[in-house]
Amino acid sequence: MTFERLRGFRDLYPEDAEPKSWAFSIAQEIARSFGFRMIDIPSLESLDLYRLKSGDELVGQTFSFTDKGGREVTMVPEATPSVVRMLTSRKDIPRPVRWFSIPKIWRYEEPQSGRLREHMQFNADIFGVDTPEADAELIGLAATILDGLNLQGNYDIRINDRKLMENLLHKMNINNISEIFSIIDRFRKTSHEDFSSMLKQSGVPDKTVSDIVSILEHQINRGDLKNYLSSYIDIDQNLGQTIDRMETTLSIISQYTNSRIYVDFSTVRGLSYYTGIVFEVFDSKGELRSILGGGRYDNLAKLISGQDIPAVGFGMGDVVLELLLKRAGLWKSSSDKPRYYVCTASDDLRKEALEIVIELRKNGFIATMDVAQRNLSAQLKSATINSSDYAIIVGKKELETDQVTIRNMSDGTQQQINKMKIVNEIKKMKRHAD
RNA sequence: GCCGGGGUGGGGUAGUGGGUAUCCUUGGGGACUGUGGAUCCCCGGACCCGGGUUCAAUUCCCGGUCCCGGCCCCA
Numbered sequence: 090m091t092f093e094r095l096r097g098f099r100d101l102y103p104e105d106a107e108p109k110s111w112a113f114s115i116a117q118e119i120a121r122s123f124g125f126r127m128i129d130i131p132s133l134e135s136l137d138l139y140r141l142k143s144g145d146e147l148v149g150q151t152f153s154f155t156d157k158g159g160r161e162v163t164m165v166p167e168a169t170p171s172v173v174r175m176l177t178s179r180k181d182i183p184r185p186v187r188w189f190s191i192p193k194i195w196r197y198e199e200p201q202s203g204r205l206r207e208h209m210q211f212n213a214d215i216f217g218v219d220t221p222e223a224d225a226e227l228i229g230l231a232a233t234i235l236d237g238l239n240l241q242g243n244y245d246i247r248i249n250d251r252k253l254m255e256n257l258l259h260k261m262n263i264n265n266i267s268e269i270f271s272i273i274d275r276f277r278k279t280s281h282e283d284f285s286s287m288l289k290q291s292g293v294p295d296k297t298v299s300d301i302v303s304i305l306e307h308q309i310n311r312g313d314l315k316n317y318l319s320s321y322i323d324i325d326q327n328l329g330q331t332i333d334r335m336e337t338t339l340s341i342i343s344q345y346t347n348s349r350i351y352v353d354f355s356t357v358r359g360l361s362y363y364t365g366i367v368f369e370v371f372d373s374k375g376e377l378r379s380i381l382g383g384g385r386y387d388n389l390a391k392l393i394s395g396q397d398i399p400a401v402g403f404g405m406g407d408v409v410l411e412l413l414l415k416r417a418g419l420w421k422s423s424s425d426k427p428r429y430y431v432c433t434a435s436d437d438l439r440k441e442a443l444e445i446v447i448e449l450r451k452n453g454f455i456a457t458m459d460v461a462q463r464n465l466s467a468q469l470k471s472a473t474i475n476s477s478d479y480a481i482i483v484g485k486k487e488l489e490t491d492q493v494t495i496r497n498m499s500d501g502t503q504q505q506i507n508k509m510k511i512v513n514e515i516k517k518m519k520r521h522a523d
Numbered sequence: 524g525c526c527g528g529g530g531u532g533g534g535g536u537a538g539u540g541g542g543u544a545u546c547c548u549u550g551g552g553g554a555c556u557g558u559g560g561a562u563c564c565c566c567g568g569a570c571c572c573g574g575g576u577u578c579a580a581u582u583c584c585c586g587g588u589c590c591c592g593g594c595c596c597c598a
Binding site for chain 2: 093096139147149150165166167168169170194196198199200201202204210274278358359378382404406432433434435464465466467468469470471472473474480482484485486494496498501503
């Protein structure tokens with residue numbers, strides 16, 4: 090009998106688990122440098138928490154079941170409701186709140202490129218303020234993380250604003266906003282012909298349809314927004330304010346990163362709870378699904394708890410990120426520490442060898458020795474296979490004068506060093522190498 | 524849930540209606556009881572499952588299953 094991995098789940102071997110761990114540790118480090126605090130959410134929640142937000146439709150795409158107490162529960166399909174639940178059940182947390190988490194999340198759907206049934210997600214939110222500064226800080230965090238992963242130039246940030254879009258559509262005499270949003274959400278995946286006919290079917294007049302297509306297909310750079318839109322519609326005071334706020338946000342974000350950032354009116358995001366700015370990051374070549382996405386959701390806390398708490402957040406999954414990092418040649422664990430393999434020339438010297446291994450480990454070095462009772466030749470072979478940088482050979486002859494041999498595994502050069510000062514000697518060698 | 528394309532050792536592959544299923548790689552061991560990656564030798568390991576056609580199926584047909592990709596949906 091053999092057991093296979095479940096559909097949509099992954100086994101991560103060292104060559105994948107280590108780079109993934111590296112990527113998330115960078116994200117975590119950068120979030121902390123922004124003053125974000127780490128939280129952790131449960132893996133299982135009441136199914137009602139998601140019904141509340143998006144109705145029964147989402148429920149069919151969750152890993153959910155009835156527990157032994159008869160409760161309907163689900164493996165969490167996203168982090169945000171749990172985070173909001175945690176925030177609103179504590180009243181003593183000073184605002185603004187900056188929180189991040191790295192949960193695993195689950196969704197029951199057909200796996201495809203960039204989408205699996207289980208994945209890990211980096212999630213960050215700012216609660217308690219509704220300002221362009223907060224929006225920019227959060228998007229700035231996302232960009233700084235990607236830059237920290239050395240992805241500069243490999244991604245674009247697309248920004249839009251739900252309020253602006255609603256305003257725009259109203260001005261075009263469109264009132265079935267959410268229906269139109271879900272069509273707009275598919276703009277980049279459908280042909281213009283199909284897209285236009287979908288809009289027409291939803292009651293949008295022909296002339297307006299062509300305007301919408303034209304507006305959606307352009308990328309608008311910072312500073313051009315008002316000018317661009319004025320050729321399609323009148324800009325009243327209300328719309329003007331929304332545009333000004335967006336320009337402010339864009340301007341602040343440009344302080345965080347040199348990455349390409351533009352307004353893209355086709356980015357509306359499917360989730361119904363967004364109330365203001367929305368954004369998505371894509372690979373520049375446009376080959377992959379979105380790397381991360383998020384936006385402002387000022388009404389969710391009220392829905393969950395009755396408390397009025399503005400919020401902006403984003404989530405970044407590890408699946409697309411992995412594809413992108415692999416394409417950029419950055420999928421490796423960044424441990425640049427040299428690895429030492431301590432060998433014994435004869436089996437009765439294991440005690441001395443282990444002393445050296447322990448001493449090296451205490452001083453922060455990566456040190457290994459044979460545990461298979463193998464001879465020197467086999468130990469060196471093993472050191473090679475484990476990509477050790479140095480082998481330290483403990484032998485009787487050298488020990489008579491308290492020396493051990495250190496062998497550089499890349500060029501084969503050897504030298505004798507004093508066993509008692511081994512840590513200092515190694516540090517000295519390292520400095521020379523640098 | 525729906526649609527398309529695929530399943531030959533751990534990974535990558537060749538091939539065939541009939542004999543011990545090819546090659547590379549990986550793994551284990553040895554030549555080598557104080558010096559590794561080379562070389563040589565040995566060993567382990569596969570035709571997804573079920574049914575049908577046939578004297579005979581890994582090969583052809585059907586169904587299932589799994590993988591990959593896409594749709595739906597998007598957190």
